[in-house]
Amino acid sequence: MLEWGMGRVEALAVQTEILARLDQGYPVSQIYRNLQKSGQITMGRAAFYQHVAKIKRDRLKTDTPATSVHQPAAKSKTQGKTKAAKPAGSFIEGRLDPVKQSFEDTWDGNISSTES
Numbered sequence: 001m002l003e004w005g006m007g008r009v010e011a012l013a014v015q016t017e018i019l020a021r022l023d024q025g026y027p028v029s030q031i032y033r034n035l036q037k038s039g040q041i042t043m044g045r046a047a048f049y050q051h052v053a054k055i056k057r058d059r060l061k062t063d064t065p066a067t068s069v070h071q072p073a074a075k076s077k078t079q080g081k082t083k084a085a086k087p088a089g090s091f092i093e094g095r096l097d098p099v100k101q102s103f104e105d106t107w108d109g110n111i112s113s114t115e116s
Helices: 006-013 015-024 028-037 045-063
Strands: none
Touching: 006 015, 006 045, 015 028, 015 045, 028 045
């Protein structure tokens, strides 16, 4: 069994190899097996997965420029102008009225509108 904190030391020692293999598309499970067989790491699988997740998070933090600011997408002209569907019943005091409407009453896709 490793001393407390030594798993992190092992993970940091092979960090560049882990990131290189991830970039090549290797799954974390295979990276773990290969590093364990070669004797480069002795930590358990769960600890290795946690350290890899932290290494990946840290890489994302350093890869993104600090000056980048997320800007929302511009609204389209049709946004917010969608036609609301008719409910199957009416709402009375916050409850759906059990009165059923026929299919013709609820379907608004008729080409020739009969409503005035």
